[in-house]
Amino acid sequence: MSIIIKNISKSFGSFKALDHINMDIQTGELVALLGPSGSGKTSLLRIIAGLEAPDQGTILFDNEDITHIHTKERKVGFVFQHYALFRHMNVFENVAYGLKVRPKKLRPSKKEIEKKVYKLLQLVKLEAFSDRYPSQLSGGQRQRVALARALAVEPKVLLLDEPFGALDAKVRKDLRRWLRRLHDDFHITSIFVTHDQEEALDVADRVVVMNEGRIEQVGSPEEVYDHPNSPFVYDFLGNVNLFRGRLHKGKLHQGNFQIDVPEYIEAENTTAVGYVRPHEISVERKENSSDAVSAIIKHIHVVGPIVHLELQINDTAEFLEAELTKELYRNLQLKTGEQVFVKPKQLKVFVPEDFSI
Numbered sequence: 001m002s003i004i005i006k007n008i009s010k011s012f013g014s015f016k017a018l019d020h021i022n023m024d025i026q027t028g029e030l031v032a033l034l035g036p037s038g039s040g041k042t043s044l045l046r047i048i049a050g051l052e053a054p055d056q057g058t059i060l061f062d063n064e065d066i067t068h069i070h071t072k073e074r075k076v077g078f079v080f081q082h083y084a085l086f087r088h089m090n091v092f093e094n095v096a097y098g099l100k101v102r103p104k105k106l107r108p109s110k111k112e113i114e115k116k117v118y119k120l121l122q123l124v125k126l127e128a129f130s131d132r133y134p135s136q137l138s139g140g141q142r143q144r145v146a147l148a149r150a151l152a153v154e155p156k157v158l159l160l161d162e163p164f165g166a167l168d169a170k171v172r173k174d175l176r177r178w179l180r181r182l183h184d185d186f187h188i189t190s191i192f193v194t195h196d197q198e199e200a201l202d203v204a205d206r207v208v209v210m211n212e213g214r215i216e217q218v219g220s221p222e223e224v225y226d227h228p229n230s231p232f233v234y235d236f237l238g239n240v241n242l243f244r245g246r247l248h249k250g251k252l253h254q255g256n257f258q259i260d261v262p263e264y265i266e267a268e269n270t271t272a273v274g275y276v277r278p279h280e281i282s283v284e285r286k287e288n289s290s291d292a293v294s295a296i297i298k299h300i301h302v303v304g305p306i307v308h309l310e311l312q313i314n315d316t317a318e319f320l321e322a323e324l325t326k327e328l329y330r331n332l333q334l335k336t337g338e339q340v341f342v343k344p345k346q347l348k349v350f351v352p353e354d355f356s357i
Contacts, residue, residue, distance in 0.1 A: 001062050001156040001189050002027045003048065008057035010043055017043040019213040021057070028187045030180070032200035035210035036236070041193045042161055044210075048191065049076050049159050061156070074157070077150030081162035084146065085134040091145050092117055092130040098153040120148040123182070140171040147179075151186070158183075160192035164199065176203050197237050201225060209233050231350050234275045241281065241320045243274035243347070252349060255316060257293040261349050272351045276344040281322035283309065284341045285332060292341040295320065300336055302326065309334070311342060 003025040010018040018040045025031050033041035046052040048059060050071035059067045066074055085094050095117045099108055108116065121127040124144040134142055143163060150158060163179070164172040180203050183190055194200050200207045201221040209216045209224055209232075217224050217233045228234040245254035247267035252259045252274050259274060284292065298319070299310035307329040309322040320342060324332075334340065 002060075003157065003189060003191075004058075004060040004063070005044070005048070006058040006060070008044065008047060008054045008059070010040075010047065010052065010054050016213050018047075018054070021213075021215060023208060023215065023218065025189060025191065027062075027189055030183045030190045030192075030203065030205045032204035032207045033191060033193045033210060034195070034197065034200040034207050034236075035216075036195055038212070039210040040213040041195075041208075041210050045159050045161055045191060045193050048157070049078050050074050051078075075153075075155050077153065077155030077158045079143075079146050079150050079158070079160045079163050081165045085142055085149075087134055090131050090133050091121070091126060091137070094134070094145055095120055095148045095152050098149060102153075116152065117148075120152055123151075123185075124148045138171075139167045140175055143167065143175060144178075147182070151188075156189065158188050158190040160190065162193055162195070165194070165196075172199070179203060201237075209236065211236075228275075228348070231273065231275065234348065234350075239278050239321055241276050241278065241344075243276070243344070245272065245274070246270060247272045247349065247351065252347070255313070255318075257291065259291050259344060259347055261347060264349060264351075267351075270351055272349050274344065274347045274349045276347050278308070278321040278323040280344060280346045281320060282343050282345050283311075283322050283324060283328075283332065283334075287341045289343060292343040294339055295342050297334060297336050297338050297340060300334065302329075311340070314339070 005021055005023045008018055008021040021044060033044060035041050043052060047054050050069065054067065058065055061074065086097065089097065096113050099113045099116065118127060121130055124147060126141060126144055129137065129141065137145065164175050167175065176199055204221060206218060207221055207224050208218050211232050217229045224233060225237050228237065234240055243252060243254050243259065245252050247261065247264045247270040249268065250260065250262050250265040252261050252272060294314045295311040296314065297309055298312050301308040305326050307324045307326055309324065311320045311322060312318070313320065322342060
């Protein structure tokens with residue numbers, strides 16, 4: 001089922017939760033709404049579900065206006081962060097609940113319900129836990145029960161609000177992988193809310209980055225990470241180094257060094273900020289180019305195959321973070337307190353005329 005969101009706005013008192021949101025979601029897509037707390041992502045999800053009414057705008061499912069249609073009639077499955085399972089019901093009863101409360105003429109037979117529930121429990125690998133109660137399950141198991149319950153009623157749209165936020169890192173990663181496979185099997189249009197950048201980039205077909213009730217950028221995980229269209233998106237999607245300076249005839253000047261920025265060849269004395277990710281910082285023992293800057297290694301942190309360096313630019317209070325492979329780190333034989341020469345391999349520049357910095 002396709003979803004079209006047209007000009008949706010929502011306020012709670014003086015707080016503007018959503019400000020003219022427009023977005024198209026294709027049938028079978030898995031879309032992540034990503035942003036910090038207060039960015040409007042959960043409000044948008046609840047409006048799509050029918051749990052909140054917009055102040056203005058329209059929601060269409062398969063080009064049909066459902067803005068004022070009751071939640072029960074939208075055929076939406078909703079999974080909450082804290083599972084929302086019925087504590088007095090066992091796993092089987094929780095998954096079967098949505099089928100059993102259907103109107104009599106639409107309700108499957110007892111045998112059909114049993115068959116469907118066990119099929120779903122096999123899918124979520126909990127068939128051996130059908131008679132257990134939520135209190136007897138781990139957090140990851142409870143979340144899988146919640147997903148099975150949402151899928152039991154055959155929703156046309158699956159909505160997930162921070163589905164793995166209450167779980168520890170390893171369980172969260174396993175369930176992310178499982179959700180991706182589940183989505184590929186069911187091919188159901190799905191939207192999930194998260195503030196976890198890694199989760200959104202790992203699972204989603206497309207990522208919608210939200211900030212202060214507005215959409216900052218929409219694109220594939222690769223597009224939003226590699227080609228951010230604003231300082232906010234760049235900063236929100238992972239660590240970033242800032243080079244604050246002035247643009248002049250294709251160069252960004254900061255202190256005693258300058259960086260080539262050929263796309264701004266016509267700029268003259270324009271305030272700007274260059275953004276570069278830690279893995280895009282080149283580190284050398286010798287000064288091999290004019291746009292390299294000398295820095296002192298202040299801290300070295302080795303994590304698995306990646307080595308993190310904290311560097312202080314000479315004669316300034318500016319710090320940089322760089323990431324190297326362990327192989328390169330060993331070849332350079334780097335030590336804390338030593339001088340090295342660093343330069344950005346790729347720099348994205350934003351100027352205040354276009355973006356707030």
